[in-house]
């Protein structure tokens with residue numbers, strides 16, 4: 284199956300869990316880019332890879348009069364965005380956007396660019412759908428140690444003989460955009476003039492229960508666990524749950540680096 288199609292099916296299947304257990308973790312991590320996009324007087328905004336729409340309230344606050352459009356490949360993610368906001372939603376691939384040229388004044392790409400097999404093609408599409416002078420903001424992971432407890436999951440999943448992560452490498456291209464310099468180069472290559480690119484270390488404090496829940500529903504463990512037959516699957520979950528419960532304090536702090544960039548389509 285085409286890796287992007289497979290990824291969209293995956294996001295559709297986890298959409299409810301994403302909205303409940305993950306969106307509130309990464310939503311605030313994306314927000315610093317909005318302050319640098321100067322959105323106050325913008326009329327038409329594209330939230331590309333909008334997912335369940337976690338950034339819609341922040342976009343509405345930054346651009347109170349704007350018309351917002353959410354675009355995503357995963358219908359299931361957009362269903363939640365539709366249910367929870369009045370966002371106009373369009374199922375479309377970032378590499379072939381279903382919008383006319385110069386249709387938007389601003390575009391946000393929060394935690395999506397690394398999922399696109401050809402990120403340069405997506406940024407060329409962003410350039411095309413922005414009016415001259417329009418602004419794009421991107422958010423990607425810098426150094427991401429992974430949520431706490433990931434080494435425990437890896438150890439136990441390997442020990443019980445779970446197959447590797449079924450996700451294709453072409454939809455996990457974090458290393459092509461994990462520094463401000465790499466992001467700036469990608470944006471310039473697509474004809475967008477990079478105005479700012481920077482990184483910030485952010486922090487989220489988990490509880491062991493919340494961590495176990497998110498990892499069994501959304502993350503790499505949730506993709507590897509189905510590869511185990513019972514009773515190994517239950518035993519693996521139980522073993523990880525016990526080990527996560529011993530983490531406590533600093534062991535439950537998630538501190539990834541996030542890379543932000545703001546660029547403009549030249550006049």
Ligand SMILES: C[S@@+](CC[C@H](N)C(=O)[O-])C[C@H]1O[C@@H](n2cnc3c(N)ncnc32)[C@H](O)[C@@H]1O
Nearest residue numbers: 294332333334355356357376377393394395398
């Ligand atoms: C990590 S989520 C981020 C969602 C949202 N921006 C947020 O911050 O919560 C990535 C989103 O990108 C979407 N996506 C992945 N590849 C895509 C593509 N090629 N075109 C459009 N959307 C894509 C996924 O379906 C998913 O909703």
